[in-house]
Amino acid sequence: MTAPHTELRRAAVPNAMGHVVLAFAERTLRPHDLAGLRERLWQSRTYLYVTPGAVLIDRALEGFPEEVRALGQRCPFYRYDARSGGGYWPDRDEIWLAAGVETYEGLRQVRLSACHELFHFVCWNHPxxxxxxxxxxxxxxxxxxxxxxxxxxxxxxxxxxxxxxxxxxxxxxxxxxxxxxxxxxxxxxxxxxxxxxxxxxxxxxxxxxxxxxxxxxxxxxxxxxxxxxxxx
Incomplete structure (x- = not known):
């Protein structure tokens, strides 16, 4: 996969409102209904909530040792326009994660996905x-x-x-x-x-x-x- 080059930026207020909607949907809908909602949202390529890169680093590395968190905070972390996917590109020393992970895979999954990619960065940058x-x-x-x-x-x-x-x-x-x-x-x-x-x-x-x-x-x-x- 070729590394993305265009960052998806979201206005803070509608993004925060989308987080409320998404968290409520995950908490109250049955799995079948949640899957149906996601398919309807994707018809209009909607991202309810996209965690900003710096915020996602903090959430993904919460509870890890301070040295690890400090190293992770150095990582350029971008979100881009896609339903799923992403990765760490060592040639650019950057992480690009699809903007759709929260909406279409879940708020918990986005932290796990970010954590995984951040440990690629850690491995590459820890002597x-x-x-x-x-x-x-x-x-x-x-x-x-x-x-x-x-x-x-x-x-x-x-x-x-x-x-x-x-x-x-x-x-x-x-x-x-x-x-x-x-x-x-x-x-x-x-x-x-x-x-x-x-x-x-x-x-x-x-x-x-x-x-x-x-x-x-x-x-x-x-x-x-x-x-x-x-x-x-």
């Missing part, structure tokens, strides 16, 4: 995590391999790996895994200990493990090998 990405996530691949035998002991993580992440085909790659872990696991205790330690600085503000920059995977990254290393 130590960027160093691991530059070496093919050799340290992360090592801790995943070490965690394989422990995965079943962490039921929510095991269910997520087998029931959600690995079902995404080629999208179930290590770059997406990196962004998915802090997005989906705010409590590091739900993760196998080696993975929890690797992501601890991002999730809980803990110190980096002493072995973070050593004890690396020896083999080059291959998608099939990575996916096999995840499957318990």
């Amino acid at each position: 130590r995590y960027r160093a691991d990405e530059d070496r093919g996530f050799a340290r992360l691949r090592r801790v995943i391999a070490e965690s394989k035998r422990m995965a079943r002991d962490h039921s929510r993580y095991h269910k997520w790996v087998t029931g959600s992440f690995l079902r995404q085909g080629d999208h179930a790659n290590i770059v997406e895994y990196f962004a998915d872990i802090p997005t989906n696991f705010r409590d590091a205790a739900e993760l196998p200990p080696p993975i929890a330690a690797h992501f601890g600085p991002l999730i809980a503000g803990s110190s980096f493990p002493m072995e973070f920059d050593r004890d690396l995977a020896d083999e080059p990254y291959e998608l099939e090998d990575f996916q096999r290393s995840l499957a318990p």
Whole structure:
């Protein structure tokens, strides 16, 4: 997907009124009726509410360590005219997220989508995590391999790996895994200990493990090998 170039801007008052309408609809309508409302709204390409980028960063990273929040606030974050989609473009070091996510996917989903993209930005801009990405996530691949035998002991993580992440085909790659872990696991205790330690600085503000920059995977990254290393 080519990165968008035109930001969608909304006037503050109608945008705030749209938030009231959308929140009420999500709270009161049955799923079938809410889906029908969304289809009718899309006929006129209506966005009830579009969270401004800076506000969305704050909401998406609420509860994360201050260092992570401060890094995320440096991210240029734009909304553009589309029902769904978006992403982080490292060549521009920017996030563009579709303006329709709130209206057509939900107010909770927009925070999750933003959080996921922001952790791509964090990985690219945090010196130590960027160093691991530059070496093919050799340290992360090592801790995943070490965690394989422990995965079943962490039921929510095991269910997520087998029931959600690995079902995404080629999208179930290590770059997406990196962004998915802090997005989906705010409590590091739900993760196998080696993975929890690797992501601890991002999730809980803990110190980096002493072995973070050593004890690396020896083999080059291959998608099939990575996916096999995840499957318990």
